Amino acid sequence: MAPAFVRVLVLPFLTLGPIALAVACGGSTSTSTTTPDTATIAQACDDEAQAYCHQLAGCDGVYLAQELGSEADCETSYADYCNDRLALPGNGNDAAHTESCAQATAGRSCSDTSSSSACDQPTGVVPDGGSCAAAGQCQSGFCAFSTTSSCGTCADAPGEGDACTPTYQCGSKLTCSSDHTRCVAPLGVGESCGAASRCADGLRCQGTPAVCAKLDSTAAPGAACGILDGENVACTDGSCNGGTCVANAKLGAACDRTEGPFCGYSTYCVNGTCVRPACM
Numbered sequence: 001m002a003p004a005f006v007r008v009l010v011l012p013f014l015t016l017g018p019i020a021l022a023v024a025c026g027g028s029t030s031t032s033t034t035t036p037d038t039a040t041i042a043q044a045c046d047d048e049a050q051a052y053c054h055q056l057a058g059c060d061g062v063y064l065a066q067e068l069g070s071e072a073d074c075e076t077s078y079a080d081y082c083n084d085r086l087a088l089p090g091n092g093n094d095a096a097h098t099e100s101c102a103q104a105t106a107g108r109s110c111s112d113t114s115s116s117s118a119c120d121q122p123t124g125v126v127p128d129g130g131s132c133a134a135a136g137q138c139q140s141g142f143c144a145f146s147t148t149s150s151c152g153t154c155a156d157a158p159g160e161g162d163a164c165t166p167t168y169q170c171g172s173k174l175t176c177s178s179d180h181t182r183c184v185a186p187l188g189v190g191e192s193c194g195a196a197s198r199c200a201d202g203l204r205c206q207g208t209p210a211v212c213a214k215l216d217s218t219a220a221p222g223a224a225c226g227i228l229d230g231e232n233v234a235c236t237d238g239s240c241n242g243g244t245c246v247a248n249a250k251l252g253a254a255c256d257r258t259e260g261p262f263c264g265y266s267t268y269c270v271n272g273t274c275v276r277p278a279c280m
Contacts, residue, residue, distance in 0.1 A: 039099035045082035048102035049075040059110040063202035065218045066234040068265060081266045084276070085134045092122030093136035121172065126154045133277040143277070144169060147257065150270050151279035158183045167268055178205065187212045204232055221247035237264060249274045 034043050053074035056064045068074040086093050097118075104118035124137040131151050132143035138154035145152040145167040157171030158164060162183050164176035170183035177184050179195040186200035187193050191212050193205035199212035206213050206227060216231040225233045225240035235245035239262055248264035249255040255262060255269040263274035 034099055036096040036099040036103075039095040041083060041086045041095045041098070044095040044098035044102060045079045045086065046075075048082060048098050048105065049078035051102045051106040053078060055105065055108060055110075060202050062215045062218055062234065065236050066202075066215065067237070069237055077265050085136070088134050088137055090125040091134060091136045092124040092141075093134070094122075097122055128154050128156065130154045131279045133279045142169075142171065145268060145277065147269065148271060150275045150277060152277060160185060175200075189214055204234070206232065219245050221245045251276065 034047060039047075053064070053068075053071050056074065057071040064071065064074060068077055082098065085091070086095070086098065101116070101119040104116040108116075121141040122136050123139055123141045124132075125139065126132055126137045127139050130138070130153070132138050132154045133150075133152060135141055135143045137143065140154055140156050142155055142157035143152040144155045144165045147166050158169070158174070159171050160174055160183055162170075164170055164180060164183055168176035168180055170176055173185065174183040175186045175198045176182070177196050178193075178198050182196070184197055187197055187203070188200055189203060189212055191199075193199050193210050193212050197205075199205050203212040203214055205211070213232055215234040218234050218236045219225050220236055221238050223235075223245050224243055225235050225245045226243050227233070234240065238245050238247040239260055240246075241260055246260055249261040249267075249269075250264060251267050251274050253261075253274050254272055255274045256272070257269045263269050267274040267276050269275075
């Protein structure tokens with residue numbers, strides 16, 4: 001299984017670290033009166049966190065519970081990570097862009113899978129080969145991370161069919177295959193799946209023949225998971241290992257990229273410890 005930071009939460013435009021790009025969904029409207037011209041980083045991050053997490057709760061509450069717990073937990077984690085990333089030097093992401101994406105995200109319906117240009121990944125000033133802790137710092141709009149350093153390297157994003165990065169990253173709208181070898185387009189409900197493919201977030205590959213199926217419910221760490229009484233049971237803030245939910249490791253805790261525990265939201269496993277992207 002891929003480490004949690006790869007499969008965890010797909011953010012509207014915040015491809016600032018080892019997190020995939022995706023479209024948020026929902027049916028609410030934003031209550032923010034902030035304009036992109038006047039938005040501060042803190043306000044913009046709060047607005048986007050609220051828009052994204054509220055819509056995710058309405059469109060796929062099981063996936064939200066699996067990855068971040070409650071809607072409030074989602075908003076706190078999302079906003080904290082957003083503030084941290086936007087403060088980085090040379091970053092093309094700013095408060096105005098974040099606020100524009102928040103407003104575009106808030107009006108989406110669950111069935112709207114189109115990509116808003118307001119949430120496109122901005123690019124920064126760092127050329128390929130330079131150090132980065134967020135995609136928005138890079139001229140390429142992609143920051144590749146390794147398993148041995150918390151500091152990434154600006155590079156071209158792996159395309160469909162290309163090898164995933166060592167931390168299982170891929171380009172926009174792609175995901176790393178279940179066997180961790182190639183970047184592939186995520187599969188939808190009912191599509192045939194296997195080791196060389198990967199189901200979209202919120203789905204699991206199961207059955208004979210194997211197809212992508214939606215998660216039905218979640219279970220806490222220590223509880224049983226998998227197919228139980230005909231239901232597809234995922235784990236809250238953790239992974240299903242051998243039929244039992246195992247909690248994700250927290251920031252600074254020990255981790256194992258192959259056997260687990262895996263790292264949780266906005267962190268990844270470097271030299272056996274969960275860290276956040278950072279460069280000195």
